[in-house]
Amino acid sequence: MSAAPVLRLRGLDVHYGRGRGRRAALRGVDLDLAPGETVGLIGETGSGKSTLARTVLGLVRPTSGTLSLAGEDVTAYGPRQWRALRRRGLVSYVFQDPLRSLDPDLTLGHSLAEPLLLQGLPGKEAAARAREFAPRVHLDADLLDRLPGEVSGGQRQRAVLARALVTEPRLVLLDEPVSALDAAHRVKILDILKDLRAQGVALLFISHDLGSVAGTADRIAVLHHGSLVEDGPAREVVTRPQHPYTKLLLASAPTLRGAGGDRATRARLRAALTA
Numbered sequence: 001m002s003a004a005p006v007l008r009l010r011g012l013d014v015h016y017g018r019g020r021g022r023r024a025a026l027r028g029v030d031l032d033l034a035p036g037e038t039v040g041l042i043g044e045t046g047s048g049k050s051t052l053a054r055t056v057l058g059l060v061r062p063t064s065g066t067l068s069l070a071g072e073d074v075t076a077y078g079p080r081q082w083r084a085l086r087r088r089g090l091v092s093y094v095f096q097d098p099l100r101s102l103d104p105d106l107t108l109g110h111s112l113a114e115p116l117l118l119q120g121l122p123g124k125e126a127a128a129r130a131r132e133f134a135p136r137v138h139l140d141a142d143l144l145d146r147l148p149g150e151v152s153g154g155q156r157q158r159a160v161l162a163r164a165l166v167t168e169p170r171l172v173l174l175d176e177p178v179s180a181l182d183a184a185h186r187v188k189i190l191d192i193l194k195d196l197r198a199q200g201v202a203l204l205f206i207s208h209d210l211g212s213v214a215g216t217a218d219r220i221a222v223l224h225h226g227s228l229v230e231d232g233p234a235r236e237v238v239t240r241p242q243h244p245y246t247k248l249l250l251a252s253a254p255t256l257r258g259a260g261g262d263r264a265t266r267a268r269l270r271a272a273l274t275a
């Protein structure tokens with residue numbers, strides 16, 4: 001029996017602007033994420049990755065198509081329904097820059113408790129739950145009394161993760177999740193994410209670098225000019241890419257051993273794409 005998807009997109013179109021300035025940012029995107037599944041969403045700058053993430057978070061409204069979260073069709077939700085949905089903490093996100101994701105004037109403990117306070121939990125209970133949760137992302141509870149500027153980069157990154165996870169979401173969107181970290185921190189974060197997957201949390205890794213998610217994702221989905229041009233098991237996409245754009249991304253992936261193509265190969269692929 002396969003579990004109902006946590007995220008389901010069908011024929012999703014998103015446009016920006018009006019009249020003659022109207023531009024498609026997403027075109028007919030179909031995407032499913034099952035519980036416990038990790039999907040890498042890859043594409044170059046401007047391909048529509050952030051638009052997709054913002055649509056899933058209810059910050060951008062689809063022009064057409066459908067968006068379902070945990071079996072609930074939320075396509076037609078208005079701002080008030082989205083706010084209520086966000087408070088439930090079903091979907092959360094981790095942005096690229098850990099420094100900007102935390103209020104510099106709030107202790108880590110405060111930042112962690114905030115999403116719980118928004119859910120209506122009393123202050124003391126929220127603080128206690130935050131303290132209890134911190135060790136799950138290997139964040140020492142003693143650090144919760146400190147400000148973001150008083151801890152290391154890796155500890156800050158874990159605090160950002162803890163804040164995103166404290167409401168026990170079913171789906172987490174991670175924008176370039178580990179690229180800013182050094183190797184030691186990266187391994188720890190990947191271990192935490194592995195635990196999450198085992199608990200059935202679905203993860204959407206968003207990156208411009210195919211190499212950075214190839215080893216972690218179960219599936220890789222490739223966005224090109226707003227269309228999903230490839231979606232398959234990670235190993236297959238890496239070893240047998242079907243679309244010329246995926247081949248180009250592979251040839252340009254700096255972190256993928258053996259995949260780096262030379263400049264002439266990349267130029268040829270780019271020419272094929274624009275032909």
Ligand SMILES: Nc1ncnc2c1ncn2[C@@H]1O[C@H](COP(=O)(O)OP(=O)(O)OP(=O)(O)O)[C@@H](O)[C@H]1O
Nearest residue numbers: 016017025043044045046047048049050051052208
């Ligand atoms: N608020 C907006 N108004 C108008 N156009 C927008 C807006 N946001 C994004 N776009 C356009 O939509 C397209 C997709 O942008 P998007 O930010 O989703 O790409 P991306 O893949 O996330 O890029 P990056 O990797 O640089 O963040 C681009 O052409 C962009 O210029």
